Amino acid sequence: MDREELAFLRVKLESMLELRLNKSRAAMETMSQAAMSPADAVDRAAMETQRHLELLMRERDLAEIREIREALARILVGEYGACRECGEDIDVRRLRARPMVNLCVSCMTGLEREQNRGRDIAEDMIHSFGQEISGRILETA
Numbered sequence: 001m002d003r004e005e006l007a008f009l010r011v012k013l014e015s016m017l018e019l020r021l022n023k024s025r026a027a028m029e030t031m032s033q034a035a036m037s038p039a040d041a042v043d044r045a046a047m048e049t050q051r052h053l054e055l056l057m058r059e060r061d062l063a064e065i066r067e068i069r070e071a072l073a074r075i076l077v078g079e080y081g082a083c084r085e086c087g088e089d090i091d092v093r094r095l096r097a098r099p100m101v102n103l104c105v106s107c108m109t110g111l112e113r114e115q116n117r118g119r120d121i122a123e124d125m126i127h128s129f130g131q132e133i134s135g136r137i138l139e140t141a
Contacts, residue, residue, distance in 0.1 A: 083104040086106070
């Protein structure tokens with residue numbers, strides 16, 4: 001990757017970081033200014049649901065902030081654009097689309113396959129356990 005492309009991606013990352021930090025600050029201010037606890041149970045439930053969603057979004061934003069900072073750190077040490085698994089260059093089009101990535105498409109695909117395989121095994125175990133329990137219930141009935 002040439003210097004111009006790297007400079008463009010650094011500016012893009014810095015802009016993304018500033019945007020996420022401002023969004024995070026605004027969310028914290030909103031959450032801290034929220035009303036304490038309405039008397040009505042339905043209003044309380046709605047408020048708690050909203051607060052839970054805001055916390056989930058904040059967690060996602062904080063994860064993105066961390067990823068962006070890590071990408072900026074990789075730029076500083078000269079490791080930006082290299083896949084952390086195989087060491088190959090990450091396609092510039094992928095970096096332009098999501099500048100904080102640290103895996104090439106091939107390694108990311110492999111990681112996703114492993115994660116899906118783990119989910120499939122867990123689902124199979126749960127299904128088998130459910131069938132075993134159902135069978136025992138029917139035997140005792």
